Amino acid sequence: MNANGLRAAGPRGRRAGEEDGSRSVRVAIGLMSGTSVDGIDAAAIEIREGDGGRPQVRLLSFENVPYPPAVREEIFALFDPSAATVDRVGRMNALLGELYAEAALSAIRRAGLEPEEVDVVGSHGQTIYHAPQPHSSQGYELRYTVQIGEGAVIAARTGIPCVSDFRVADMAWGGQGAPLVPFTEYLLYGEPDRTLLLQNIGGIGNVTVLPASCAPEEVYAFDTGPGNMVIDGVVSRLFPGMSMDVGGARAKEGNVDQELLAQLQEEPYFAQALPKSTGRELFGAAYVDRLIAYRDERGLPPNDLVATATKLTAWSIGDSYRRYIRPKHSAAAMIVGGGGSYNPTLLGMLKEELEPMGVQVMTQEDIGQSSDAKEAIAFALLADYAIAGRPNSLPGVTGARRAAVLGKISY
Numbered sequence: 358m359n360a361n362g363l364r365a366a367g368p369r370g371r372r373a374g375e376e377d378g379s380r381s382v383r384v385a386i387g388l389m390s391g392t393s394v395d396g397i398d399a400a401a402i403e404i405r406e407g408d409g410g411r412p413q414v415r416l417l418s419f420e421n422v423p424y425p426p427a428v429r430e431e432i433f434a435l436f437d438p439s440a441a442t443v444d445r446v447g448r449m450n451a452l453l454g455e456l457y458a459e460a461a462l463s464a465i466r467r468a469g470l471e472p473e474e475v476d477v478v479g480s481h482g483q484t485i486y487h488a489p490q491p492h493s494s495q496g497y498e499l500r501y502t503v504q505i506g507e508g509a510v511i512a513a514r515t516g517i518p519c520v521s522d523f524r525v526a527d528m529a530w531g532g533q534g535a536p537l538v539p540f541t542e543y544l545l546y547g548e549p550d551r552t553l554l555l556q557n558i559g560g561i562g563n564v565t566v567l568p569a570s571c572a573p574e575e576v577y578a579f580d581t582g583p584g585n586m587v588i589d590g591v592v593s594r595l596f597p598g599m600s601m602d603v604g605g606a607r608a609k610e611g612n613v614d615q616e617l618l619a620q621l622q623e624e625p626y627f628a629q630a631l632p633k634s635t636g637r638e639l640f641g642a643a644y645v646d647r648l649i650a651y652r653d654e655r656g657l658p659p660n661d662l663v664a665t666a667t668k669l670t671a672w673s674i675g676d677s678y679r680r681y682i683r684p685k686h687s688a689a690a691m692i693v694g695g696g697g698s699y700n701p702t703l704l705g706m707l708k709e710e711l712e713p714m715g716v717q718v719m720t721q722e723d724i725g726q727s728s729d730a731k732e733a734i735a736f737a738l739l740a741d742y743a744i745a746g747r748p749n750s751l752p753g754v755t756g757a758r759r760a761a762v763l764g765k766i767s768y
């Protein structure tokens with residue numbers, strides 16, 4: 358037995374006492390590096406078959422490994438398609454494979470395990486481009502998305518099969534390729550009597566709606582708009598050396614500029630029909646440039662711009678509920694995850710939006726989970742399905758024509 362009470366493994370995927378190799382208990386590593394580009398989230402989980410075919414998951418270890426500053430800077434450079442030359446993308450793909458492998462090995466050690474005891478690594482990779490709306494070319498309707506961090510390198514360094522590049526299979530079936538986490542939220546969070554909203558506030562914000570006792574095809578989810586991306590963008594431009602509004606301190610000191618907010622609320626994405634997903638292509642550097650130009654023109658205090666960006670995120674989440682969800686389902690609670698959970702000013706604004714509509718706002722921590730670890734756990738679970746050849750997508754969420762086994766396997 359190791360520190361977590363797991364028996365030492367025999368052949369991969371088979372622990373002592375499970376001589377039939379039925380894979381009833383598995384260990385998976387999940388790696389997530391999101392649109393905020395703050396680093397690599399690595400989780401080790403144990404998966405058991407639970408009631409009704411739903412897995413039961415236990416977190417064995419979690420850590421966030423920050424990207425080295427030069428790597429972060431180079432990733433930001435690659436968000437500009439004209440700068441993202443094939444040699445730079447290829448090099449970063451290989452380098453991230455190395456960094457992800459190290460993060461996986463570290464999570465394994467932290468869980469008190471050996472690599473031989475781990476069944477699979479699921480790695481989301483780093484999104485550098487996301488084009489979910491169809492582009493017509495040569496008579497074809499093309500959707501594409503690019504996540505880098507070579508799975509073959511992760512598999513080679515860890516000796517563990519790695520599932521990576523999850524989004525493209527959903528796009529091949531006409532889907533948005535995002536969001537993918539709702540599949541795992543359906544498995545892990547569904548409740549018989551209450552409609553729940555699971556709101557992620559990472560770089561981008563996304564919500565999953567789990568109607569009470571829903572079937573998989575009744576789940577819906579979409580990107581609500583910016584999460585922390587615009588907040589981080591204005592903070593790093595206005596306060597050199599800062600990459601985020603830690604604790605929401607700047608926004609708390611500022612006043613929302615109502616005129617700017619009204620302009621930003623006109624962004625067509627907010628009214629776009631579902632399914633929809635977005636990214637840095639819309640809410641990245643060029644968007645922040647426009648906010649900075651507005652501030653320079655009006656002489657707005659820096660904290661007011663941060664407060665307005667924070668309010669925009671909270672408003673877009675409230676607006677999403679009013680526009681797309683409330684007409685069909687009244688939710689009892691919203692459980693917030695992602696780094697935005699650690700910004701009390703943002704959470705306060707979110708409560709002002711939602712609580713008058715009867716939706717209680719809580720964080721993952723409030724329910725005994727981790728806002729930070731949630732997406733890494735999700736990619737571990739998605740990989741566990743993929744390696745078993747089990748479909749792991751919700752076509753009703755992404756708009757794909759059918760469910761598919763998402764992820765490419767490197768042995």
Ligand SMILES: Nc1ncnc2c1ncn2[C@@H]1O[C@H](COP(=O)(O)OP(=O)(O)OP(=O)(O)O)[C@@H](O)[C@H]1O
Binds near residue numbers: 390394562604700732
């Ligand atoms: N203590 C804190 N105070 C304020 N904001 C915080 C704090 N900690 C994290 N954040 C915010 O959360 C962001 C990171 O969130 P997270 O790691 O969930 O994003 P991500 O996974 O990269 O994004 P996505 O889910 O869109 O892919 C940071 O960039 C920052 O804006």
Ligand SMILES: CC(=O)N[C@H]1[C@@H]2OC[C@@H](O2)[C@@H](O)[C@@H]1O[C@H](C)C(=O)O
Binds near residue numbers: 580
């Ligand atoms: C293309 C891409 O990387 N999208 C991310 C991003 O970050 C949040 C939101 O936008 C979501 O659509 C998605 O990530 C989560 C992990 C998902 O697929 O569920």
